[in-house]
Amino acid sequence: MADDTARNGPFLPGFPAFAVEVAGTLAVHSQYVLHGNIRDHFLVSPEGASPEIPPLLPLLWKALHPCGFEAFITYDAVDGIGVHPPKDPAALKAVECVLGPRAVGRRPGQKRLLAHLAKAVGVPEQPPEDSEAARSEQSASPAAPSGFARPANRVAFVIDYAARLTRVPGQLDQGERDFFLFCQKLAYSAQSFSVPGPRRSELHNPVIWLVEGERDLPAWFTAGVEPIRTVAVGVPTLDDRLRMARLLVPAFPPASTEDTHGRVDPAMEFANRTDGLSLESMMRIARLARDRGYGVDRIADATRVYKLGVDDNPWRRTSVRTQIIKGQQEISGQVMGQDRAVAKTLDILKRAALGMSGAQASTPGSRPRGVLFFAGPTGVGKTELAKQVAKILFGDPHAYLRFDMSEFSAEHAADRLIGAPPGYVGFEAGGELTGAIRRKPFQVVLFDEIEKAAPLVLDKFLQILEDGRLTDGQGETTYFSECVLIFTSNLGIIVTDPQTKIRTQIVRPPIDYKDLEKKVKGAIRDHFTNVLGRPELLNRFGDNIVVFDFISEVTATRIFSTQLDNIVARTYSELGVRLEITAEAAGQLCAACTAELDNGGRGIGNMLEANLVNTLSRVLFDKDAQPGDRVTVTGLRTGDHGPVLDAQVVRGGAA
Structure with a gap:
């Protein structure tokens, strides 16, 4: 049974699908591009064991360590070369066997990084450092490896924040292009191998690139390149969130009321309300609930505050x-x-x-x-x-x-x-x-x-x-x-x-x-x-x-009256002029403004502007109306150039 597992790849019950995919295809792929939800935590619940929630790197280690991997060599532009598991003497020794005793903690240049990659996956054999070949290699551009060496250690090289290796993925400079071209040729050149131990499977020492977006690396680097496998790390499914919620809900403060009649399962509510969020976000929501004292009956409030950053809910x-x-x-x-x-x-x-x-x-x-x-x-x-x-x-x-x-x-x-x-x-x-x-x-x-x-x-x-x-x-x-x-x-x-x-x-x-x-x-x-x-x-x-319905004639008359009152009020508030409109003039204005109702209340307003506001403004301007004056509109007629208002201006409001 153990031999079957070694030959066919590890069976990883309770692991996320992408981790199973990586561990199960090491025999045929030398490099992986993991993209998507890579900054999350992941729920691992093996049969017969307590569930764990590790981040990505420890999760990959749990998946690959049973395959005989002794260590991960890690790299990012900030921390340089690292080792995982950290503070593990056996892992550190394995990395030093591959890269040398002083590599960990350093931030190598591009050419040195390429040499590290080649040594980790087993190509090429490196000439002695003081040889003429070594000196010529250091001065040359990266080239495809020509000879192969079988590594004595089973390691993986994990490049984090890989998208930051370039300024613009589609516009590489000379050095960036040479770097990715070398890595692409390295993918074709790498060979699977077995190492002494209980599991003698022919596997690769892989290079694992971690990026947020599938297109964060140059498109030509992975397109049609079979040795490089692109693997999506998806957001948690409802089942993932529900299992996570069942672990987190007991940590919430007690409900503020004992009446739970008709309430849905708190774990199910938590899972439903965090659709599209990561498991890391769910853990943060649980911490926020404990900090704010939100009980399990206020999961919706805790989720809303986390999403929107607003504690006060106007609703x-x-x-x-x-x-x-x-x-x-x-x-x-x-x-x-x-x-x-x-x-x-x-x-x-x-x-x-x-x-x-x-x-x-x-x-x-x-x-x-x-x-x-x-x-x-x-x-x-x-x-x-x-x-x-x-x-x-x-x-x-x-x-x-x-x-x-x-x-x-x-x-x-x-x-x-x-x-x-x-x-x-x-x-x-x-x-x-x-x-x-x-x-x-x-x-x-x-x-x-x-x-x-x-x-x-x-x-x-x-x-x-x-x-x-x-x-x-x-x-x-x-x-x-x-x-x-x-x-x-x-x-x-x-x-x-x-x-x-x-x-x-x-x-x-x-x-x-x-x-x-x-x-x-x-x-x-x-x-x-x-x-x-x-x-x-x-x-x-x-x-x-x-x-909405068409406005009726009765409604049109109400709208007209309201808008007419607005004009009277505006004339007084803006100019201090009292506007009076006789019943006869108001009737004429109403008939003119409500004759066509196809344009609704807006049409009535437009007609009022044309028949009253414009003509009134002409009267007020031409007669230099002053605050305290009274204007009486007595009629509306049609002149040679449009509507004409019959109006009288009384100074100071006197009769």
Whole structure:
């Protein structure tokens, strides 16, 4: 049985798959590039033994030591040559047998490092140091080895922070290119061998490169080079996180309440809430919970603080609940004629405030607190309702982040949201969206006219809606789990000709709300499913699509009156002039401003500006109105150059 294990490679129950892959392929590969989650800890739970959580290097040692490895030679640009296991006399002796008695602790130059690599893997035989061949070798460029020596020691050479060996992987200088070319030829030249001992397998002494990204080394170095095996070190799976959580949860302080009725398994909750995080992060969250005194009933708080760095959670404030209750009365006065849309929006906000978004799912996940898709005619209150949502949640109608998707219609526009990739212009600036959310995690984000966004931008939205996070161009993860995302669209109301880009309104009032809702939702479904080919994005919006109605004549009159009052108030606050409008003049203005309702409340405002604000400004300017004056508007008529206001200015407000 032992002989079978020696011949076929070690069987490593309870080890991560990448460690098993390395240990099991040493007979055919002389070099490995390990990339990805290499700075993490890893759960090792062999049968019949207590679980351990070593970092990468000790984990690789546990996997390769049974194969007869006596030591690891380690190297990085800061610490130079090292040995693993540290402070192990047998390991130090093995390394000194390979590299000499004074190599450990030194930071060799490039040529010397190449010689160390060659000696470690067994090629080539080195000439005596004082020979003419040695002197000529030191002055020459690295070349392919020509002779082979069978090492007496089983060692691996581990190069950490390998990406820092070059300035730019795709733009190597002469020395960097020669270095990697030598290492590539070394991979082809190295031979497997056996050493005396119980396991006489023909294995390589491997060179193991550790990098964060798969492309951190020159692409040609590994592409199509069979002796060099690229191995991904993945983030922990749900099973990994669950096993880790079961080890960590007992270390949490006790729950603040003994009532555990209906609560999920704390370990399962911990595992679900740390999706995408490393095991190292889970250990840090557990330490943070102990430091803050968070019991097992506050795993969600500990995870949120670790991710966002924010202890205060606005969603738990009593003021949010109070504001939502007040909003039911106040919003209708700000967003007129949209009672159905307001009611549905408030329902979604109540769900978000209670943390019940996605409650039907088996796992809590990290999706945004709330998602709203406002659809319908232009100028009917979609943006205004978004402002009111910000006011309800954070006390300020301007406390929201707005992106006009017409500015993100090009394919490269996604870089504006998350930042340019390394090496591209603007990389250092970061992303507009990711940077803003990291600075202010609790926020309302408005994406206006979503149908105009480029497909690559929509892919980013898919990640946010599904996972609640986004990785920017600098590799930083931004979490959207505490945000409310609002998307707006005119789909179903306006169509754009693909050739001329002319926008045409295809639905006009009067139309029954149920028919309008059916048309709009049908157009949205067709756009995401057939036009964009992204039904999965539509599925993430779910039932959060809120359809706005056309404004009625009654609503239009209310909007007109509100905006007229705003003009009167602004005239007094800015100029100190009292503005009075007779009933007849107000009727004429109302008729002119509400004649066409296709553009909604915004259209009414535009007409008021043309018929009253502009003409009033002309009167005030030409007659040099002063603070304390009174202006009485008695009528509106059409002149040769547009609307003309019949108005009288009384100095000092006297009769």
